[in-house]
Amino acid sequence: MTTETTADPEIRRIRHLIGGGRSEPVTGETFETRDPHDNSLLGTVARGTAEDATRAIEAARAAFDDGPWPRMTPKERQKILHAVADNVESHLEELAMLETRDSGKIITQARHADIPRTAYNLRFFADYAAMAGNEAYPDGDLLSYTLYPPAGVVSAISPWNAPLMLASWKLAPALAFGNTAILKPAPQTPLTASRFGELALEAGLPEGVLNIVHGFGGDEVAGPLTTDPRVDRITFTGSTATGVRILRAAAPNLTPVSAELGGKSANIVFDDADLDVAVPESIRGIFAGNGQMCFAGSRLFVQRGILPEFLARFTAAAEEIVVGDPKDPATTLGPLIEQRHLDKVGGYVELARDEGGTVVSGGHRIREPGLAEGFYYAPTVISGLGNDSRTAQEEIFGPVETVIGFDTEEEALRLANANPYGLAGLLFTTDLDRAHRMVSRWKAGTVWVNCYLVRDLRLPFGGEGRSGIGREGGQYSREFFTEPRAVTLRIRPGR
Incomplete structure (x- = not known):
């Protein structure tokens, strides 16, 4: 099965994948997907409706x-999912370039992180499901044990900031534990999901096990995917507002939902931190993924004894970031996803100025030759704000860092927890006792100490507060994507 193209081979024609075959939208309507680097047309995409979602x-x-x-x-499922992973790896360069052109993600990240991680997600959960143990409790003439049958049909709704990797984070465990799935990729980034569906079928995934429906939320595609009683699980990554709507839609059927939502994560740097580690990791913590990371360390708290030195080094490093065409391996920051999002990010920087903040660096759209048609925003560093400002409290989801001073450990912890989100946190200190004290009281689903973006897939991933509900990863994924069943058997005495 090969991807259809239009008369221009660079412009793809994307259709649904339903029941093992390419499917036209019921209405015949399409929408466009465009390259955020220059707003050029990449493809025409089937615009799904509730009827298309119901067919899936x-x-x-x-x-x-x-x-x-x-x-x-x-x-048996493990063997097929490994074959799918093999197919992803053998098409790594193609998938990486599709991801870069569709989302603006820099090619080095797509090539060396997101697409390899997609294959690893498949391998990890295929192996985990094959090797996972079940509890058994013998007690005299009674034997009690647990079964983990698959839950059923899974709706997977994935975001645009790491399109294929986060889609695979949902699909890999859902499929490994024996479920079937419908994936709704974000409408901004349909290309890699569509190609992945083709590669999965080529690798031997049975027809109908993975279905992909393109389109929008609300009452369109997302309507049946969140309200149909034949859906047994919903896994969603996206904004908190959309997550709340999905939870409301699922409530009448009591459909379990795992939702990884927004974030405004704190990054705390103590005066004993190794700045040769803390500065570059803090730069990654806000500017990786073009600043469009749900667990970005977008509230940077620095102990006042080192604040001037840290701010100077951090700003200098931000100004060394290479903003440019994401297809160029030299680029370290690409464009934002679309004009509407660019306007949002720029609006928050203007709000910061109105709130009394000082834009130390950046703070403007980039209109240099070759970038003017794209959605580029300069890496931005803001000081002089309080933690209660809107700029420091609300999720911007862009390359914008607020830097705030603190004095004591207790103050740092209070500031970190003084936010409705609780997805992640970063901590830089060489005091091991302090690190343990901090992480035990930090309201965040993940805390990185002296590092960032290191993931062991056996650990739980999810957030507290407005950052979501539920956890996935390892045994947490098994519990969500299965229906754990207790069995108790009385053994008859011998005759």
Whole structure:
């Protein structure tokens, strides 16, 4: 199965994947996906409706109720998912370039992080499902044990900031534990999801096990995916506002939801930190992924004894960031996803000025030759704000850092927790006792100490507060994507 193209081979024609075949939208309507580097047209995409989503649910339901996938052993599914991972790796360069052109992600990150991590997600969960143990409790003539049958049909709604990697973070465990799935990729970034569906079928994934429906939220595609009683699980990554709507939609059917939502994570640097580590990791903590990272350390708290030195070094490092065409390996910061988001980011910087903040560096759209048609915003460093300012409290989701001073450990912890989000945190200190004290009281789903973006997939991932509900990863994914069943058997005495 190959991707359709229009008369211009650079412009792709993206259709749904339903029941193992390419499917036209019921209405025949399409929308465009464009390159955020120069706003050029990349493809025309099927605009799904509630009817398209319902057809996908029916295909996934049939594949679960009557197909082989849920009835395979974990080792049989493991073999197929490894084949899918092999296919991803053998098409790494193609997928990386699609991701870069569709999302603006720099090619080095797509090539060396996101696409390899997609393959690793598949391998990890395929192996985890095949090797996971079950509890058994013998007690005299009673034997009690646990089964983990698949939950059923999974709706997976993925975001645009790490399109294929986060889609695979949902699909890999859902499929490994025997479910069937419908993926709704973000409308801004459909290309890699569409290609992934083709590669999965080529690798031997049975028809109907993975369905992909393109389109928008609200009452369109997302409507049936969150309200249909034939859907057994919903996994979502995106904004808190959308997550709340999904939880409300799922409530009448009591459909379990795992939702990883927004973030405004604190990054705390103590005066005993190794600045040769803290500065570059803090730069990554806000500017990686073009600043469009849900767990970005976007509230940077620095102990006042080192604040002048840290701010000078941090600002200098921010000004060394190479903003440019994401297809160029020399680029370290690419464009934002679209004009509307560019306007939002710029609006928050203007708000920071109105709130009394000082823009130490950046603070403007980039209109240099070759970049003027794209959605580029300069790496921005802001000082002089309080933690209660809107700029420091609300999620900007862009390359904008607020730097705030603090005096004591207790103050740093209070500032970190004084925010409705609780997705992640960063901590830089050489005091091991302090690190343990801080992380035990920090309201965040993940805390990195003297590092950033290091992930062991056995650990839980998710957030507290307005950053979401539920956890995924390792055993936490198994609990969500299965229906744990207790069995107690009385053993009859011998005759």
